[in-house]
Amino acid sequence: MDLFSASAEQETAIKAPLAVRMRPRTLDEFVGQEDVVGPGRFLRRMLESDNLCSIILFGPPGTGKTTLAQIIANTTGAWFERLNAVSAGIADIRRAVEGARERWKFYRRRTVVFIDEIHRFNKAQQDALLPHVEDGTITLIGATTENPYFEMNSPLLSRIRIIRLSPLKMEDILALLRRAIADSERGLGKLDLAIDPDSLETIAMLANGDARVALNILEQAASGPGSRLDKEAVFKVTGQRVQLYDKQGDQHYDIISAFIKSMRGSDPDAAVHYLARMIEAGEDPEFIARRIVICAAEDVGNADPLALVVASAAVDAVRFVGMPEARIPLAQAAIYVAAAPKSNAAYLAIERALDDVRHQNCGQVPVHLRDANYAGAQKFGHGRGYKYPHDFPGGYVAQEYLPEELRGVKYYHPAERGWEKELAARLNALRASKAKE
Secondary structure, rough: OHHHHOOOOOOHHOOOOOHHHHOOOOOOOOOOOHHOOOOOOOHHHHHHHOOOOOEEOOOOOOOOOHHHHHHHHHOOOOOEOOOEOOOOHHHHHHHHHHHHHHHHHHHHHEEEEEOOHHOOOOHHHHHHHHHHHOOOOOOOEEEEOOOOHHHHOOOHHHHOOEEEOOOOOOHHHHHHHHHHHHHOOOOOHHHHHEEHHHHHHHHHHHOOOOHHHHHHHHHHHHOOOOOOEEEHHHHHHOOOOOOOOOOOHHHHHHHHHHHHHHHOOOOOHHHHHHHHHHOOOOOOOHHHHHHHHHHHOOOHHOOHHHHHHHHHHHHHHHHHOOOOOOOHHHHHHHHHHHHHHOHHHHHHHHHHHHHHHHHHHHHHHHHHHHHOOOOHHHOOOOOOOOOOHOOHHHHHHOOOOOHHHHOOOOOOOOOOOOOHHHHHHHHHHHHHHHHHH
């Protein structure tokens, strides 16, 4: 019997939480994640052949990471050792490695080291694992809710296969709930619950793809033998959906990305949706406001210059008003930017100009444009020949402003949308008159 098997029996023997008692023991009991454990998939083939390699199980809470590790422990012929990155250190890693060496030397038995919350290991601790993963002394299985590409060292990642788990689907959560209600040994079967048809769907919706949350809600809502499980009982436990959002992790980046792309894609409804998710999760409102300002300049630009004004006003409003009222100017600005005509011409113009500045000889500032306000400047000819536009009809006179090396270069190409269409017509007229001179 290995560590995980013993632990599982002990947990079942005592009054463990329902989510622990109902943890699947084999792949056949495992629900969901068909892309990972379905027939012919890598992880299933690895277990069936008992040919383990180092892996990282990466996904949100309640998606089966620890359960899969326990199933591996129950099915493999290897010795299984479990560490938790919150409490383990380099000394624990060394002890595990030394035990693995002795086990292989005397018994020809492999060692699998499972590290829960492996993203909490610092660089030195991850470096301590590297040589032993590389030479095969240990097979590493890590579990993390954080994107390993953000949290783990590249050398270690290059030697490990990353397996991503997704939030469970509604039908998967419902299957787990029904199994728990029917199971008289580990579940709630002995309670003889009266189940309202829509109560399980409510639990599955509130759980947001997290099996542990769903089973916890079920256990708390089932008040005792013969009790009725209905929506009212469920909402007494939790009145709102559990939002999956980590301000330092994947969800932070995914949701802000969707928010920006919704504004850029002119979908105010989607923009407000993702804004609401960030607000509900406690995201910094100034961070949200900064992203709206950037989108107003980058994606709306001069197609509607007022978008930047509205977005900048939202920044001031957030600082002045504070939450929760600041949600209103944030929504106003996000909706305005999403609904505005779009042009990234200003963004592309500065990118083209920066590319020239970085990669070619851009020449000197033309003499007639140089500063002539300091003593001795006139001796160098600075400002000589400069034409003051306001001295000419229409406030415009044709003259060269770019360095000689860039004469004729066009960085700004206005879009034919919104107010920028009028800008384009005006600039084309000015360029035409300049070409005639």
